[in-house]
Amino acid sequence: MTASRSARTVEVWPGRAAPLGAHWDGTGTNFALWSAGASGVDLCLFDPDGTEHRHRLQETTHQVWHGRVPGVGPGQRYGYRVHGPFDPASGARYNPAKLLLDPYARAVDGDLVLDGSLYAHDPRDPFLPDTADSAPFVPRGVVVHDSFPWDGDALLRTPWSDTVVYEVHVKGATMRHPDVPPELRGTYAGLAHPAFVEHLISLGVTAVELLPVHQFVSEPHLLRRGLTNYWGYNTLGYFAPHGAYSSSGTAGGQVTEFKAMVKALHAAGIEVILDVVYNHTAEGDHTGPSLSFKGIDNAGYYRLGGPGAGDDPSRYTDYTGCGNTLDVRRPAVLALLMDSLRYWVTEMHVDGFRFDLASALARSMHDVDRLSAFFDVVHQDPVVSSVKLIAEPWDVGEGGYQVGNFPPPWTEWNGKYRDTVRDVWSGAQVGVRDLAYRLTGSSDLYRSDGRRPFASVNFVTAHDGFTMADLVAYERKRNEANGEDNRDGESHNRNWNTGVEGETSDPAVLELRGRQVRNHLATLLLSTGVPMLTAGDELGRTQGGNNNAYCQDNEVSWLDWAAIDPDLWSFVAHAVGLRRTSPALRQEAFFEGSEVPGTGGTRDLAWFAPDGEQLTNRDWFDTGLQTIGMYLDGRGLRHRDERGRPVVGDSWLVWLHAGPEPVDVVLPGAPWGDGYELVLATEYPTGVPPRPTALPPGRASMPDRSVWALRIVR
The missing domain is CATH 3.20.20.80 (Glycosidases)
Incomplete structure (x- = not known):
C-alpha cells in the first residue's frame, strides 16, 4: 500500500453532523467524526493507486466535524488526520502525521503493517510527537452502500x-x-x-x-x-x-x-x-x-x-x-x-x-x-x-x-x-x-x-x-x-x-x-x-x-x-x-422440589443416593460422595405453551458417578417409576446402549466414571 499526497481540488459542502461515519446519498457522501478536543480535522480520500487527497472539514456541530463531498460514492477509501495538542501528560495525543480509521467505518480495506510510524510518540521521548507518516502502513475505511436482498429474513428469536x-x-x-x-x-x-x-x-x-x-x-x-x-x-x-x-x-x-x-x-x-x-x-x-x-x-x-x-x-x-x-x-x-x-x-x-x-x-x-x-x-x-x-x-x-x-x-x-x-x-x-x-x-x-x-x-x-x-x-x-x-x-x-x-x-x-x-x-x-x-x-x-x-x-x-x-x-x-x-431437560422455571399433585408423592426434582434413598443433609455435606441420582418429573413442569396449555413431557432419572470403581445404584420403585429405559450411557462410544435397555426398579451396576440417562416408564 503506497500513499502520496495530491492537491486535487474537491468542493466540500457543509454536510450534516448526523449520522456519524460515511454515508452515501446517491450523489455524494457525508462524513462526520466526533472529536471534542481537536483543533482541526482533515478528511483524507485515497485513489486506487494510494494517492491521498486531504480536505479540511470546516464545519463543527456539537463536537462533530462534518462535510459532504459530491461525487464520492461506494468503494471510496478514506481516513482522517486530526490536529490538536500532543501532550500525553494531559491525556492529549493528537498527531496529524498519523492516518486514523473512522470508528464508524462500515468496511475496512488493507492490513496493518508493522512500522515505527504507527506510533504517535517519538521512540526516544514518549512526550514528543513522531513526524513520520503512517498512511502507507494502516488500514483505511471504505464508503459502503449495500442494498442486500433480505427477502423477508428476520431475527429468529429462538426461545432461550x-x-x-x-x-x-x-x-x-x-x-x-x-x-x-x-x-x-x-x-x-x-x-x-x-x-x-x-x-x-x-x-x-x-x-x-x-x-x-x-x-x-x-x-x-x-x-x-x-x-x-x-x-x-x-x-x-x-x-x-x-x-x-x-x-x-x-x-x-x-x-x-x-x-x-x-x-x-x-x-x-x-x-x-x-x-x-x-x-x-x-x-x-x-x-x-x-x-x-x-x-x-x-x-x-x-x-x-x-x-x-x-x-x-x-x-x-x-x-x-x-x-x-x-x-x-x-x-x-x-x-x-x-x-x-x-x-x-x-x-x-x-x-x-x-x-x-x-x-x-x-x-x-x-x-x-x-x-x-x-x-x-x-x-x-x-x-x-x-x-x-x-x-x-x-x-x-x-x-x-x-x-x-x-x-x-x-x-x-x-x-x-x-x-x-x-x-x-x-x-x-x-x-x-x-x-x-x-x-x-x-x-x-x-x-x-x-x-x-x-x-x-x-x-x-x-x-x-x-x-x-x-x-x-x-x-x-x-x-x-x-x-x-x-x-x-x-x-x-x-x-x-x-x-x-x-x-x-x-x-x-x-x-x-x-x-x-x-x-x-x-x-x-x-x-x-x-x-x-x-x-x-x-x-x-x-x-x-x-x-x-x-x-x-x-x-x-x-x-x-x-x-x-x-x-x-x-x-x-x-x-x-x-x-x-x-x-424436563430444558426447564423454563427453577425447580421447587415440591410434590407434583396427582402423582402419589413424587417431586418435580428429587435427589437420590446410590442406595435408592433420597439424599440426607449429611449427604449434601459429604465431600467424599461421588455418585448422585437426579430425578426430573415431566408432569410437574411450570411453564405453558403459546396457547396457555400445560407442557408435559417424559420424566427422567439421571445418574452421575465420578468414582474410580463401579458402583451399584438402586433405581427407586413406585411412585417414582414402574420401570426405566436406559437411553444414554457414557460407557458406550455413541452413548446408545445395546438392546435390551429396559431396567426394572432395583439394583443396577454402573461402571466407574459414567453417566446414565434413564427415561421413566409408568
Whole structure:
C-alpha cells in the first residue's frame, strides 16, 4: 500500500453532523467524526493507486466535524488526520502525521503493517510527537452502500430454553473442510456453505456464537514474532465485518458476504450471535500504536489514570489486561457502542451478542456497578434489549469476577458451572452439593433477581483453554509455540489426564479418555440452562495441549475434518436430540422440589443416593460422595405453551458417578417409576446402549466414571 499526497481540488459542502461515519446519498457522501478536543480535522480520500487527497472539514456541530463531498460514492477509501495538542501528560495525543480509521467505518480495506510510524510518540521521548507518516502502513475505511436482498429474513428469536449454542471461529471452521471449495474456506461464505451448515443442522445446535468478527488487527508484539491474533479480541472497527474473512476480493464486499452468511444460517433455523469486544481496543497502552481512537480524542475514548496508573493521564486504566479500557461513562463512547449494537441487529440481522470481559463495561468509577449507564441504556433500548445478551461476567480488575451479578435481561457465561463440572470429573473431593445447583440451572446465582434458569449459559470448554480432548489428556499446558516461554494461559485447569500426560497408544487409557469426554458432554447437555458447545469438541479436536492458542492461525486451531471421531459426533447428536425432545431437560422455571399433585408423592426434582434413598443433609455435606441420582418429573413442569396449555413431557432419572470403581445404584420403585429405559450411557462410544435397555426398579451396576440417562416408564 503506497500513499502520496495530491492537491486535487474537491468542493466540500457543509454536510450534516448526523449520522456519524460515511454515508452515501446517491450523489455524494457525508462524513462526520466526533472529536471534542481537536483543533482541526482533515478528511483524507485515497485513489486506487494510494494517492491521498486531504480536505479540511470546516464545519463543527456539537463536537462533530462534518462535510459532504459530491461525487464520492461506494468503494471510496478514506481516513482522517486530526490536529490538536500532543501532550500525553494531559491525556492529549493528537498527531496529524498519523492516518486514523473512522470508528464508524462500515468496511475496512488493507492490513496493518508493522512500522515505527504507527506510533504517535517519538521512540526516544514518549512526550514528543513522531513526524513520520503512517498512511502507507494502516488500514483505511471504505464508503459502503449495500442494498442486500433480505427477502423477508428476520431475527429468529429462538426461545432461550430451546437454545443450544455452538461457539465457532469463522476461519477455523472451514479452512480444512474438504467439501468447501478452496476459494471459500475460512470465509463467511465458507461458514454458510451447505457442507458446514448441514453439520450444524445434524448436530442439533440452534445458534452459532462467532468469535470476534468486528475488524481487528494483530498486536505489534505478535507481528514481531511472526504471529498474528487469530481469535480477534483486538478490535479496531466496531461496525465493519473483518475483511480477511471475506472471499469477495473487493473493498466493501465483506458486508454483502456477511449478510449472505446470516441469511443462509437463518434459513437453516440457526441464530447468529457475535462475540463483541467493547471493553478495549487494538491500540494498547501508552506504548501502543495510534490507529484511530487515540488520535481522534484519547481522553474522550479511554479511561486514563486510575487503578494501576496512579493519577497519570499519560497512562491507561487497564481492567482488561490488554492495555486500555474504553470509557463507557462518556456519552460519546456509550453512543458508539449502542450505535454499533443497533447496526448489527437492524442492518446485519444478528440475533444477539456475547460481551467479552463485560465487567469492564459495568464499572462506573472503580467498582463494578449493576446500575451503570451501560446497563440502563441497554435495558431501555427497544432494539438491543430484544436480542440475546450474554455477559462474560468478569474482567482482570479488582472485584471483576461477577458471575451471578448481572441484571435482567442478561444471561451469563457461568464460570462456576465450568469449574464445578471439571472438579467432579477430575476426581476432586468436592461432593455433590455444588454440582446439584449447576445441574439444575444455578438457582443460587440467578433466582434472587427474577431471572430464569436460562440466565446460565453452561459450558465446560470454550475457545480460551483446553479443548475437550486435551482436557482429559493434559494436565500441563503446552504453549511454547506462542513464544512466551509457556508463561501464558491458565495453569490451574481443574482437570485430569487419566494417568498419562499427552499422547498415548494405551487402549485402556484411550477408552477412559473417550468416556471422560462423554461424561463432560453428557453433564453439559443434561443440565438445565443453556448449553454451549465449543466447535470441534464433538469431533475430538486437539490443540496438542496448547490452552491459549490465540495466536495460532494454523492447523493447531483449525478444525481437522480428516481426523474426526464419528462415534463422538454421534454421541453429541444423540444427547442434543434427547434434550431438544424433552422439556424436563430444558426447564423454563427453577425447580421447587415440591410434590407434583396427582402423582402419589413424587417431586418435580428429587435427589437420590446410590442406595435408592433420597439424599440426607449429611449427604449434601459429604465431600467424599461421588455418585448422585437426579430425578426430573415431566408432569410437574411450570411453564405453558403459546396457547396457555400445560407442557408435559417424559420424566427422567439421571445418574452421575465420578468414582474410580463401579458402583451399584438402586433405581427407586413406585411412585417414582414402574420401570426405566436406559437411553444414554457414557460407557458406550455413541452413548446408545445395546438392546435390551429396559431396567426394572432395583439394583443396577454402573461402571466407574459414567453417566446414565434413564427415561421413566409408568
